[in-house]
Amino acid sequence: MTIREAAKEWKVKEQTVLNYILEGYIYGLSIENNEIVIPNIPKPHIKRKPKTVVEQDNYILTAMNKEEYVN
Helix, strand or coil, X not given: CCHHHHXXXXXXXXXXXXXXXXXXXXXCCEEXXXXXXXXXXXXXXXXXXXXXXXXXXXXXXXXXXXXXECC
């Protein structure tokens, strides 16, 4: 899918999708006809600033329970 399609599917701005790419949250990109092609994956689940190891573990478990894509 293209950046525009990913933004629409994930309900975020195109700039957010670009930031996900630049920050390394999305792998397996390719380029076709001068467009970035994103693999068909669910929206990356990104939590900001986990403070403690316990909070980090809870974040991972919560994401796993919801079957969210965690990188």
